[in-house]
Amino acid sequence: MTQTTVSSVRPYEGRLDNATKSRLAELPIGRAIRERAALTPGDVVVREQQFGIYAEHTWAQYSHDVETFACGLLRLGIRPGDSVAIMGDPSYLWMVADAAIISIGAISFGIYTTCSTEEIAHQLNTAGAVAMIAENQEYVDKLQALGDQSPTVRHVVVDDTRALFGYNDPRILPAAQLLTPEEPYTTTERAHVGELAARASADDVALLVFTSGTTGQSKAAMITHRNFMVGGALQMCRVFPEITGPDPRPVICHLSLAHAFERIVCLYSPILTAMVVHIGEDVEDLATTMVQSQPYFFHAVPRIWQKMASQAVTNIDRSSPVKRWAYRRAMAVARRERAARWDGKTPSLGLRAAYRLARICVFVPLLRKFGLGHTEIGLTAGTHTPEEVQRMWQYWGLNLINGLGMTEVGFVAFQRGHYPVPGAVGQRVPDLEVRIADDGELQYRGAGVFHGYLGEPERTAEAFTADGWFCSGDIGTVEVGGDIVLRDRKKDIMITAGGKNITPSLVENAIKGSPYISECVLFADGHKYPTALIEIDLDAVTEWAESRSLEFTGFTSLTQLPQVVSLIDSEVQRLNEQLARVEQVKKFRILPKELDPEEGDTTPTRKIRRGHFERMFQHLIEDMYADERQEAQQLQ
Structure with missing residues (x-):
């Protein structure tokens, strides 16, 4: 299979001004996609690799495909308020299906591909899902293994149908049937999609995101358009203005799109920014996708940053004696240079020159092997990041920044500036209020705070104080400089x-x-x-x-x-x-x-x-x- 390296073939048509970004963020997601497509129709929004070649999708094409898929959903009888599940690895169709579901006023939710059969049944039944979008046969089989445990699912729309032969389930139909129907969609049908998108309110529930369920069954957090657009995407624009342009900013979609973190970064933040989403051929081969895509902004959970650092250290241990000697010398310089900066001091001219030499000769080649040679921002979020891991990447010259977010709140805090002190999760995002309860629990109030847990009024009530603040369950402090420091989960x-x-x-x-x-x-x-x-x-x-x-x-x-x-x-x-x-x-x-x-x-x-x-x-x-x-x- 021929591998290709991605290059920007189209210039970015224009950087959205702050007023436009704020206006788009306040719109329901379906309308925001339509308006972005009208503003910059020729900009590339997605590059997806298939058979070694990256296919580009512009905002105009993306918006058209969303409208087309939405027409197909309506023909299936899916209506506003219905819930539709999506299960599979990140793909262009995943993005299209999610936006189409939301555009007609239905509710989208992703199911992790690693979920057990019992958990799949729990999520489908909790949501009352009327349809499921499945990537391929593997996930159709998982659904069929449920038997009569998912009685509400009437349709199973499958993207890759190559292995689907011998199936007698009348619910199954190919996704291609929705995108290119035998009977083309009429102007009236397309107009109806636009009407439904225009009718939506930013405060309507658009998504369900199931919480991790570490102590029991997962809960379905009801997320409004405003929660993820204002509480997520807009906050990224404000904290990381570099991602808004003027040039295209490659970002890799590699985490599960059932995860709130990945949804905000790769589905909704591009609406307000110059981010171009890259989707590799195999989600398991992230290393190849990184080298091909050369991301400007790379985000990952701590486990991925940790595994890549482990791989780098192992490679060095197995290298030649000369390379190991050069690495040890470079690290000695890096520790002194970074320690000075973390202490708020300016390194001496000689130390700065020595670090620059170490970076050019040792660290840049190391970063390039991971496809991070052009990465200006590294973001780690999703759970606690070991300080040792963050320090290591900063020694190597990658600006790895901690972020804090919650499914129920959106983004809470980010570290600011270049090479921040490892450990803290950063300062709160704009427009989010933070307070500390008497027992040390962090509590939040703002546009990102969710609507509640579906069908669980008691657990929803427990999640909020009498005066409307969300109880995070995290014990933490706010330092003098405004940095939030997490101590642990209250119950742990x-x-x-x-x-x-x-x-x-x-x-x-x-x-x-x-x-x-x-x-x-x-x-x-x-x-x-x-x-x-x-x-x-x-x-x-x-x-x-x-x-x-x-x-x-x-x-x-x-x-x-x-x-x-x-x-x-x-x-x-x-x-x-x-x-x-x-x-x-x-x-x-x-x-x-x-x-x-x-x-x-x-x-x-x-x-x-x-x-x-x-x-x-x-x-x-x-x-x-x-x-x-x-x-x-x-x-x-």
């Missing part, structure tokens, strides 16, 4: 047997700063000391083991190698030095299996389901605290 604070409070995420993020550790789950509540269960980073540890000619047959046998246990022990001891004595991990065990969202180990966004986790690995937890049980028995 642990108290040891000695009465000491421990913030588990602080410890877990410190340990995950190792390139060889993918996940860390802390235990300390009611115990004398903290312990941890650790998931190794399979790629990094595999390369480490192979470089030492160690023999193993798979994940489990790799974790059992004494040399690997020793490696992880040395990493835990090294990272323990960043923690207070009471927080330091005294014992750990390596998980014998990879965590799998489809098996319920984590949520689709890789958040730990602690109850399930503790039941599955209870024997390992008990083994770490065997001495406590022995002491208790001796006292009896």
Whole structure:
């Protein structure tokens, strides 16, 4: 298959002024897309790779395809207020379908491709979905596996139908039938779509986004047009004015579009900016897409930033002695230069010159291997980012910025400026009010705050204070300079047997700063000391083991190698030095299996389901605290 490198073939027609961006953000999404297409019809909005070639879609074509697909939905009998699910990897059709659903006043929601059968049934039934847009046979099969558990689904629209033969389900039809029907859509049908889009209010519910469900079944957050356009897309414009132009700003759509973060960045922010969404051929091959697309703005959850940093460190370890020597010298300079800046000082002329040389000779080639050589802004959000990971990318010269957002609020805060101090999540976005409750909980009020949880009035009431502020569940502080610092989830604070409070995420993020550790789950509540269960980073540890000619047959046998246990022990001891004595991990065990969202180990966004986790690995937890049980028995 021939691979092509993307280049900008059309100039950006014109940078939208602030007044236009603000006006578009206040419109319902369907109308905003139509107006953007009228303003800059020839601008490219999406580049999608198929068979090695990137196909471009302009705003005019995108708007037309949205209108066409919307006509098809109406012919199927889908009406305003109906809910329609979309399941599959990011694609141009995913974007078109989402906008079409919203344009006719129906409600769109995405289902993670890693969801279990039970979770799929729960989401379809909670939403009362009347139709599902499926990428291919894989997701049709998942729906059919539900049997009669999804009684409301009347239509299954499939994008890639090549493997769909021998199916007798009358609900199934190809997406092409909606985009190019045998009987063309009439002018009246197209006008009706425009009428429905014009009739919508920015405060109507447009989307459902299912929360992670770490402690039980996921909740359906009702999101209005204004929530994600004003509380999300417009805030990005204000915090990152660089993405508004004047030149096209490539951004890669690679996370699940069921995720609020990815929806805001790749579906709705382009309406107000010069962002051009790039969709690679295989979502699993992000590295190739990054090299081809050369993103100006790259966003990812912390796990991806961590894995790329691990890969970089592993590559350096396996390089020639001369390259390893050059890297060590460059890192010594980078640590001094960045430390000075983080302390608010101006590095000396000599140190600045030395860092510039290190960047040109060592760090720029490193970044180019990841397709980040032209990236001006790196954004990490979705959950806590280990400080060690953020520091590493900043040493290498990538301006990695922390962001904080919530499904129920939109964007909350971003770090500002170049190479901000690692750790804080930044200053609040404009127009969002933040206050701290007596118990330390962060509470929010603003345009991004959601409409409530579908069908759950009691849980909705619990989420708000009597005077209308949303209760985030996060414990945090606001520093003198305005930076918000998260401590932990309110419900997750642990108290040891000695009465000491421990913030588990602080410890877990410190340990995950190792390139060889993918996940860390802390235990300390009611115990004398903290312990941890650790998931190794399979790629990094595999390369480490192979470089030492160690023999193993798979994940489990790799974790059992004494040399690997020793490696992880040395990493835990090294990272323990960043923690207070009471927080330091005294014992750990390596998980014998990879965590799998489809098996319920984590949520689709890789958040730990602690109850399930503790039941599955209870024997390992008990083994770490065997001495406590022995002491208790001796006292009896």
